[in-house]
Amino acid sequence: MLSRKELFKDTLKKAAHAWKRTVELHLTEEEANLLRLYIDQPGYVDLHWVMFVPAIKGQGTEEQQKKWLTMAYKFQIIGTYAQTELGHGSNVQGLETTATFDPSTDEFIMHSPTLTSSKWWPGGLGKTSTHAVVYARLITEGKDYGIHGFIMQLRSLDDHSPLPGITIGDIGGKFGSGAYNSMDNGVMRLDHVRIPRDQMLMRLAQVTREGKYVHSDVPKQLLYGTMVYVRQTIVADASRALSRAVCIAVRYGAIRKQFGSKAGGPETQVLNYKTQQSRLFPFLASAYAFRFVGQWLKWLYTDVTQKLESKDFSTLPEAHACTAGLKSVTTSATADAIEECQKLCGGHGYLNSSGLPELFAVNLPACTYEGDNVVLLLQVARFLMKTVSQVASGKQPVGTTAYMGNIQHLMQCKSVVNTVEDWLNPAAIKEVFEARALRMAVNCAQNISKAPSQEEGFEAAVAHVQLIIVTKFIEKLQEDILGHGVKEQLQKLCGIYALHLIHKHLGDFLSTGCVTARQGSLANERLGKLYAQVRPNAVALVDAFDYTDHYLGSALGRYDGDVYSALYKEAWKDPLNETVVPDGYQEHLRPLLKQQLKLSRL
Ligand SMILES: CC/C=C\C/C=C\C/C=C\C/C=C/C(=O)SCCNC(=O)CCNC(=O)[C@H](O)C(C)(C)COP(=O)(O)OP(=O)(O)OC[C@H]1O[C@@H](n2cnc3c(N)ncnc32)[C@H](O)[C@@H]1OP(=O)(O)O
Numbered sequence: 001m002l003s004r005k006e007l008f009k010d011t012l013k014k015a016a017h018a019w020k021r022t023v024e025l026h027l028t029e030e031e032a033n034l035l036r037l038y039i040d041q042p043g044y045v046d047l048h049w050v051m052f053v054p055a056i057k058g059q060g061t062e063e064q065q066k067k068w069l070t071m072a073y074k075f076q077i078i079g080t081y082a083q084t085e086l087g088h089g090s091n092v093q094g095l096e097t098t099a100t101f102d103p104s105t106d107e108f109i110m111h112s113p114t115l116t117s118s119k120w121w122p123g124g125l126g127k128t129s130t131h132a133v134v135y136a137r138l139i140t141e142g143k144d145y146g147i148h149g150f151i152m153q154l155r156s157l158d159d160h161s162p163l164p165g166i167t168i169g170d171i172g173g174k175f176g177s178g179a180y181n182s183m184d185n186g187v188m189r190l191d192h193v194r195i196p197r198d199q200m201l202m203r204l205a206q207v208t209r210e211g212k213y214v215h216s217d218v219p220k221q222l223l224y225g226t227m228v229y230v231r232q233t234i235v236a237d238a239s240r241a242l243s244r245a246v247c248i249a250v251r252y253g254a255i256r257k258q259f260g261s262k263a264g265g266p267e268t269q270v271l272n273y274k275t276q277q278s279r280l281f282p283f284l285a286s287a288y289a290f291r292f293v294g295q296w297l298k299w300l301y302t303d304v305t306q307k308l309e310s311k312d313f314s315t316l317p318e319a320h321a322c323t324a325g326l327k328s329v330t331t332s333a334t335a336d337a338i339e340e341c342q343k344l345c346g347g348h349g350y351l352n353s354s355g356l357p358e359l360f361a362v363n364l365p366a367c368t369y370e371g372d373n374v375v376l377l378l379q380v381a382r383f384l385m386k387t388v389s390q391v392a393s394g395k396q397p398v399g400t401t402a403y404m405g406n407i408q409h410l411m412q413c414k415s416v417v418n419t420v421e422d423w424l425n426p427a428a429i430k431e432v433f434e435a436r437a438l439r440m441a442v443n444c445a446q447n448i449s450k451a452p453s454q455e456e457g458f459e460a461a462v463a464h465v466q467l468i469i470v471t472k473f474i475e476k477l478q479e480d481i482l483g484h485g486v487k488e489q490l491q492k493l494c495g496i497y498a499l500h501l502i503h504k505h506l507g508d509f510l511s512t513g514c515v516t517a518r519q520g521s522l523a524n525e526r527l528g529k530l531y532a533q534v535r536p537n538a539v540a541l542v543d544a545f546d547y548t549d550h551y552l553g554s555a556l557g558r559y560d561g562d563v564y565s566a567l568y569k570e571a572w573k574d575p576l577n578e579t580v581v582p583d584g585y586q587e588h589l590r591p592l593l594k595q596q597l598k599l600s601r602l
């Protein structure tokens with residue numbers, strides 16, 4: 001119910017308080033990140049910690065890191081990540097802001113030459129950030145060397161006013177009433193603003209005092225390293241958001257009753273309807289699947305970072321493909337699922353007090369930020385096409401594409417599934433997912449060789465990413481899992497995750513000959529049985545997420561199930577209910593009613 005201004009101020013207040021507690025309690029960086037997570041309100045600090053600091057860590061020299069990170073860690077400066085412009089977001093190489101080196105003063109001149117070159121979207125830029133990593137085309141000795149990162153001070157550290165030559169503001173209200181409106185996404189224009197040469201982030205390339213451009217021995221793709229890092233964290237965010245929505249919908253489904261009363265008996269809990277289960281339980285399974293794949297992705301990212309430190313860049317393309325693909329598939333699935341959870345809760349799901357509209361609005365932009373989901377899947381497709389061509393020339397693929405090395409078998413195998421029970425076998429499931437992904441990638445490579453097109457391979461990329469998620473779920477179940485019966489429940493969820501994908505993408509599985517129509521219908525039969533088996537534990541499986549009522553913020557998802565009292569109480573809190581007769585009655589409603597009454601008497 002807060003206005004935009006109040007909401008923004010509230011964000012500033014919470015961030016300042018969180019920082020105070022961080023210092024008082026000597027929280028580690030990881031603990032401080034958790035605190036930010038539980039504040040659960042997008043704000044400038046997200047950009048500072050999640051993008052500004054990592055950009056300096058990844059692209060700054062040791063000296064630059066020492067200088068800037070020391071201030072950033074103490075919040076003496078607040079930073080953002082200013083990459084996107086009004087005219088270009090996805091096409092990073094198309095950015096127009098210029099950084100022209102002036103050897104006479106040993107400075108870069110930062111400039112926005114066109115309207116479309118205005119920086120547009122960076123979080124915290126609008127009203128808060130004092131500094132930014134700004135991406136601009138580096139021009140020296142008359143030559144354009146493409147996009148590089150520069151640290152710029154934007155606002156005075158005394159009175160917060162923008163520095164000379166910098167025009168800066170907020171880009172305006174966004175989707176939903178709360179959601180991302182707590183963030184001051186900003187616009188910025190630069191008018192020949194001078195910064196010292198040593199504010200170019202120089203780990204990837206340097207400009208010498210004389211203006212010579214010098215490459216380092218690290219690949220230029222490290223310029224995109226911050227995005228790899230953030231995409232990895234977004235997978236965990238997606239899993240968390242999805243599990244919150246599912247928690248609300250499952251708990252409410254166990255409370256809500258409609259129909260089914262025979263001779264005055266109790267009505268049916270809506271969660272018992274098969275249609276409800278077939279819509280909701282795949283989301284429950286996905287929430288667990290995304291959590292496990294998110295944990296694995298964090299491991300992969302740590303591994304690639306360690307390798308990069310010792311100048312081993314070999315796993316960077318795979319890390320890029322995995323983070324891009326998983327960010328894309330998990331955030332798209334999460335946004336769709338939250339929307340569906342609202343419908344699964346019927347009319348009450350549409351109320352703000354259900355918590356679902358806010359959850360949807362705040363997670364929807366994850367499909368766009370850190371890379372539009374379609375654009376990112378096309379990057380995965382590009383990686384797959386390269387891998388197929390390497391396999392064709394006899395190179396053994398590794399990591400998440402290792403299955404492609406089994407090309408002889410996977411291109412012609414037939415699924416071993418013959419009965420409904422055979423779909424319980426993880427090896428049988430994995431084989432059909434591998435065969436589908438490989439066959440789609442090979443088909444795509446063949447089509448591209450006939451008629452090259454950037455957009456080919458989108459579906460093959462989805463198939464590959466889904467294979468990764470299924471595989472990581474299966475692998476998780478090979479570990480020791482504590483708790484009586486927990487592993488069995490997770491096995492059922494793993495089955496649901498995989499089989500619902502077969503159901504959803506049956507066209508792919510049939511057209512590539514990976515399963516027959518009969519096997520497809522056996523998979524559906526198995527899925528129905530799994531839904532029935534998961535039903536008795538569905539509430540426990542969402543309770544296991546261990547969310548407090550406060551964090552869930554939902555009248556429908558309350559742990560105690562006292563849904564109707566909560567809805568009733570929430571309704572009375574609405575500002576419209578502050579008066580019995582509404583504002584506007586005297587000016588608009590009363591005259592209208594009186595006039596109609598008069599007319600009716602004529
Ligand atoms: C509580 C909340 C907590 C946290 C909140 C989380 C986040 C905060 C919320 C929002 C903040 C949002 C921030 C942003 O959105 S920042 C802006 C993000 N912008 C993008 O993601 C732009 C998307 N576009 C791109 O990434 C690339 O430019 C694109 C991948 C499309 C590549 O375009 P192009 O085809 O022109 O390629 P080149 O630039 O020429 O690159 C060629 C080469 O490089 C490889 N590549 C590309 N990206 C990467 C990468 N990230 N890492 C490694 N390698 C990469 C690419 O595959 C090519 O390789 P090759 O095939 O070998 O030539």
Ligand SMILES: Cc1cc2nc3c(=O)[nH]c(=O)nc-3n(C[C@H](O)[C@H](O)[C@H](O)COP(=O)(O)OP(=O)(O)OC[C@H]3O[C@@H](n4cnc5c(N)ncnc54)[C@H](O)[C@@H]3O)c2cc1C
Binds near residue numbers: 089121
């Ligand atoms: C809430 C939010 C916060 C953000 N925060 C930041 C930030 O802090 N810093 C920052 O720098 N940026 C930020 N951004 C910007 C964000 O990164 C970009 O919006 C995003 O990368 C998408 O780029 P775009 O807007 O140019 O979309 P476009 O690329 O213009 O996309 C428009 C449509 O075209 C399609 N499309 C584009 N290219 C292709 C292609 N090659 N093939 C097929 N289809 C294509 C897309 O799929 C999409 O449907 C933020 C955005 C949002 C929404």
